[in-house]
Amino acid sequence: MTREKEKLAATQVHVRPSRTDLSYRVPFSDAVKNSFKRARRIGGIQRLVLLGDSGGGKTDALIQLRREIAQRSLNMKLTFDAKGQLVVNEQAEDDGFVVPIYINLAELYNGNTITTLIRDEFNRHHNMAATQLEISTEQVPKLLRSYTCLFLLDSLDAKVSDSVRMEEIRTFMDQNGQEQYILTCRSGLYEGQLGSLDMLVVDDLNENEAQEILGKQRYSVLNHSLKQLAHNRLMLRVLIDLESQGHQAMNALENKGQLIRMLIMERLRRRLTTDSREILTPETAALVLEAIAYQMYCDHAQRYTERDLMNVVKAYLDEWYEPYHWRIIVHTLANIGMLVADDKRGWQFCDRTTAAYFAAAAMVNEPARLHTVLHQISELWWRDVLELVAGLTHDPTAFFFDIMDRDILTAAHVAQYRELSSQVTDALIDTLIDQMGREPTRERQR
Known part of the structure; x- marks a missing residue:
């Protein structure tokens, strides 16, 4: 240890x-x-x-x-x-x-x-x-x-x-x-x-406890949202294991998308170990959750009716020829706590971060999904998803040039969650300066 x-x-x-x-x-x-x-x-x-x-x-x-x-x-x-x-x-x-x-x-x-x-x-x-x-x-x-x-x-x-x-x-x-x-x-x-x-x-660890475990220097480089994640005991265990295997934990801590992926996938694996039916593997469960989250974001929905959920899961089962009834899949995801039912026969993800992560993973794994929503990126609805896409994408250069052409303010906001090449950084600054020069005073202040 x-x-x-x-x-x-x-x-x-x-x-x-x-x-x-x-x-x-x-x-x-x-x-x-x-x-x-x-x-x-x-x-x-x-x-x-x-x-x-x-x-x-x-x-x-x-x-x-x-x-x-x-x-x-x-x-x-x-x-x-x-x-x-x-x-x-x-x-x-x-x-x-x-x-x-x-x-x-x-x-x-x-x-x-x-x-x-x-x-x-x-x-x-x-x-x-x-x-x-x-x-x-x-x-x-x-x-x-x-x-x-x-x-x-x-x-x-x-x-x-x-x-x-x-x-x-x-x-x-x-x-x-x-x-x-x-x-x-x-x-x-x-x-x-x-x-x-x-x-x-x-309760999660407080700031002093997280600093004591990570070290003040490593903790100090994190931005606010990453510091909040670093207060989670499971997340700290994952990072410590990565470091012991020779990975650069510091780089992982600086990348919000990678950090959340490690947290959610480890949590998913742990939860599936308590499911005695063993219907879903972590990989299969992730694919189903990606399909659900992506469609919910496209529909601007925080919750789905049972019929909405049925349609998404059945489409996945038909595409991959899975031999299960859609309701078994949904109940398995509910039993492991990834989906939560409400009193009105509605369904939603266990929390907003989990939903955003699986929607982002769906876009990274199938880039065509990202292209279908690029025209909507100015909406705040997609902001938390795009933050994670930036971190999950292996080489985000093309991604940033795509969103720069559509909304430079969104691109500048998302850029803080990923270390970028000088080419992308220079392009972001040049585009931002150029656009601000052509905007009225009120828009520049925004």
Whole structure:
């Protein structure tokens, strides 16, 4: 692990309560203590769910909390009698003494149960060296009866569409209601399947934290929009990996289009790993999303009706002879969080940046699509897409000469998101000066 990755892993995860002021930001461990203390005061259950995007820091938060609590649990000692039976000492009287047990719910498959995962986790992370023995599956219930456990249940989103596994999780929590539970789930997928829980949302890194990880010099060269992206934990992991492989991470940070592509495609790959049906590969999913985003931008639509979406997806399936029904494709894209349904049977992308990226990628991969919209580039509607096209295009020279001929102000704006050759830069300046000389004063000021 590189020094930057170690810094990122050690940087404390901050959260905010769901549906609150975005400026409210507290350390995850403090939020957990406050939630559980409030639950004990009113005699409620000590359970909460941590929401966030793929790679946003949910697992980091659980691992950090496990490490912190485990340090207070070191006085717990297990022994075995002559017959190998588990003997549990009295629990420490200190209020708040718990045994943290981390479980990745994505591992609930091929005969694994929550009990077997508890056994494996306990044997991996608790000191059994003195006895050279491990607890068995049959001894897990005694352990749970003897100690208060904090269950850190990661990746609930991997099982939300699996009714059998969700029932197993729900039953376990009901049967062990005295325990404490923290679950993680991708934003938008938790809809009360396990009851009404306190909901926390993972917050991005702040400016000081991002500077500490990237280094002040590397951070200082970024423009405002790129600095905002660099606050994302997943994006930082991608950049650190690129740098360790010998790529020039600095160049990637200076290119908004490349930066967003790395972020969105890594997020797409991570989300597809939780889809058990494996209908779409990342490449196929990207092609479908490109077709949808491009058509939505051409139609000046931020959302589509179900019929509109059906027409676009069916056209893609017919062109590529894919053997799936359009609704299966749409539901898969919804399950992985790329498309979001509203109450009026409408559909939209999960966020504006994702929609703009896939529209831009569609134009770069099929240049004919770009040529059909060049006459509209003066509209602000296309501005965020063109910023990304500039970054995604391998050699943007022809692209900039095309848009210079149509709208020099748009070309000048987009140019700030890509390092350009002196030929393009000189042409931009000359064209801008020439056009401004022929414009009235008010237009020059604009």
